[in-house]
Amino acid sequence: MERKTFPGTLDSLEGIRQEVKEESQRVGLSKKATYNLLLAIDEIATNIIMHGYEENDKSGVIDLQIDHRDNQIEVTLEDDAPPFDPLQHTLPTEEFFNKPLEERPIGGMGIHLTINAVDKFRYEFANQRNRNIFVVKVGDA
């Protein structure tokens, strides 16, 4: 697929999900794997927009690239926000998730959901850009 560029704003989320969904369906990814891929991408895209751009008073784009080869689908999001590697972020523990809601911080679930939702999640900083890469095998049950 050629690269698509979206403004780094929340109203881009739906369009990003839509692109990924269409391609996933086209290559025959299961409904469940598709849902999880969309969830992962939505979480990371949200973080780019909110934490990467907005909290740094910056604006910018998100580039979306979808590749299908070797029986897997690979989605890449690229942005120009300050470098942030989600895999370096400390994930919430079991204890966190067992806490009653009234004692939990209100967020902190996005990266956890992302990592759980795809077969492989990778981060690179290349050409001065953040690159978040999601890989899902096609043809799994």
Add this chain to the structure above:
Amino acid sequence: MERKTFPGTLDSLEGIRQEVKEESQRVGLSKKATYNLLLAIDEIATNIIMHGYEENDKSGVIDLQIDHRDNQIEVTLEDDAPPFDPLQHTLPTEEFFNKPLEERPIGGMGIHLTINAVDKFRYEFANQRNRNIFVVKVGDA
């Protein structure tokens, strides 16, 4: 059945229904006809207690008699309250029942339900007593 005498108070209602229920089941009256017979008797017994005795500051008894013959069950309630013939009482009209609840008087349904619930309903004043007689055919569907 021999005659049973109950005090003319609301806590007699359950015992009266119980007697009639047992006899109805014994002679094979259908569940539905039994229910309706109990309803009719409960309504009239309530009226005897509330309107016949209580509102006239009187106390007294209700005599219950159940007879089974000619494929029908006949229940008689006798009381010593002032004479009152339910069949002379003006029944609520169709219009009454179609009114929204907030515009309806709160009562006035008992005699209507009674007459609809049994095959025959009769009133007699004999030996200075009110006699309310309920007849239901046994062996109906």
Add this chain to the structure above:
Amino acid sequence: MSFHILSEAKKIAKITLVGEIDSLSAREFQKEIEKLATGSPDELILYVENLTFISSAGLRVLIFAKQKMGTNLAIYIVKPQESVLETLEKTGLQHSVNIVDQYL
């Protein structure tokens, strides 16, 4: 955006009735209604699946509830047995209450 939200807030009063309502037990029912009426509920939900008998004394309480709790009170009667349903129908109450299999 394919998102749609609908909301509503209301006060509800739930009553479960088990057994037989005659003129004696109707008094307990009435007391409960009076107690609940102080909170001015928007909806009264009666769970009557295990109500086996209701005389006109019970129906009077329903009419009383409507008059006491205000005209806007919506009454739901959940899962009435056949005989109870028939009595509601014979007395025209089914026009003024909502007879349902399930309260949503």
Add this chain to the structure above:
Amino acid sequence: MSFHILSEAKKIAKITLVGEIDSLSAREFQKEIEKLATGSPDELILYVENLTFISSAGLRVLIFAKQKMGTNLAIYIVKPQESVLETLEKTGLQHSVNIVDQYL
């Protein structure tokens, strides 16, 4: 006497969610919760049968609701789709909400 009556009165807030909740639509959800919170409901009932997507932004609103409407708030989630249910489970929310097929 074989009669038994049970009653309870409470304020309920019902929300029906249809479509997708991401960080954008979660804002509408949050506004609705804030509006309903002013009435201090005892129960929040979310009808989600037709909710097809929920991101962590939607879950945040649930946590917010619990914190804003008070610890005693009981949250019911009625008929979640499988993926939505999985997300609730993966984030431990199923311990703090009631996931039901039907609200009684």
